[in-house]
Amino acid sequence: MARVDVRGISIPVPDENDFTSRLRSPAVASRVGVWLGICFGIAFLTGVISHQAQAADPLIPFPTRPVWGYRLSQGLHVITGTAAIPLLLVKLWTVFPKLFARPPKRLRMLVVEGLERSSIAVLVSAAIFQLASGLANSAQWYPWGFQFRATHYAMAWVAIGALLVHIAVKLPVIRDSLRGDIEQTVHDRPAATEQGELSRRGLVRSAVLAAGVAVLATAGSTVPLLRKVSVFGVRSGEGPAGIPINVTARAAGVTASALSRDFELTVVHAGATRTFTRTELAALSQTSAELPIACVEGWSASGLWTGVRLRDLLDLVGAPRGRDVHVVSLQERGTYRQSTLPHQFADDDLTLLALGLNGEPLALDHGYPCRLIAPNRPGVLQTKWVTHLEVLA
């Protein structure tokens, strides 16, 4: 261990050569890195899909099929993000000594290595940021001052960019390591020679095992088969009519207005306005559809929704097909008190203004008197306590 003088006090500073375990090797790092890269890749792609699903102006119109598409995509997003946590920890463990490597003396090498180290600093920082903020968000814990969705999306591009740069820089070492035997030492630090009881292969398997356990312990919120196993699942899957709730009527401040006798749904198109009480809605032709509710936080559940086909309501005010619909909730505050339903969803036969769920009248917390439920959409856009529908020009 080297020592550094700070104002006359000699402070021990670890050196790269103080780390002697032969497990801290590129042969291990590259193998764990492959798993980690797969997880980051899937999390990035599914994250872009989710961002597009919520975008006011998506690149291509978001499709309405498969009905379970968003459920699968967002479930994968949270599952791969969770699996990446143990993998990243083991990966960082294998390369930790590099943090204490002495900078080279020659200027040119110093610049090259400085650039490389900066790119790694960005990668590590962005990766930790993405996994920590995503994990906390999945449990609806927001101990920060930034806007989650927009910031998590921006940092995803930084993280994936830094990852590509890292792969580009390390490609020769990665290729050598993956082609060669895991026990090879060509790219090892000279000090990394100490043999422990755990083999290199054992460490890679431990990382994958730890990732698997982390997934099993959390994924029950979206994979019904795992509900009993997921001891850290954010939701047990219980709730009114067997479906969990994201925002309660009380939290949304709609208890009084939703239960009021004066409740009316207004449907507006150009000059035509029609109003419906809940009884009148229930008297219209009813449709049932098995549709998932899939939240951006990664939990999801499938239910049998019953209600009025949205297209039928739009027909009653003479709205043509191909129009977006503005949906407004009784909720007076909050980002998601209203949503815009793109025309392909408004015209879809499975898009309902639901009055019932799993054979029961819609519970207050599920959006009574009526709520929007459409196929293949993020839960935050399935507006609850709907009171106003307006066909946009």
Add this chain to the structure above:
Amino acid sequence: MTRIRVLLGALGVAAGLYGVLLLLDLGGENLRATGIWLVGGVILHDAVLAPATVLLAYGAAWVAGRVTGRRLPAPVIVGAVVLGAATLVAVPVLGREQARPNPTLLDRDYVLGWWVLAGLTLVVVVGALLRDRVRRRGGADGTRAGRR
């Protein structure tokens, strides 16, 4: 390979810069709040978690040496990796039961869940240690003791 590397690097720089632009677009206040987490996360890992892991590993190896005269057995290391990582993953739920006025959110006993997982890990680790011990005594199958 040089071509692939240059292409990957250029793609990476472009994607990263796009992310930075998106981030700057969110305003100074948002950037400051993000910066705290970007720096804090690295500090938390490099200055707290990683040194703590090193110390813990040294401590465990020292105890193992004193008690058994051998190196830290592989099953113990594997168990620590699995349980340690799972515990970190559980941080946002542990002790936050019913943190929100919503009976369907955080509706499990997570502390009990942690003990169940810890107990299971312990059972598997002890089982593996006993298996290794039997193998070492028998030695008939020729496998090296303690290797997985």
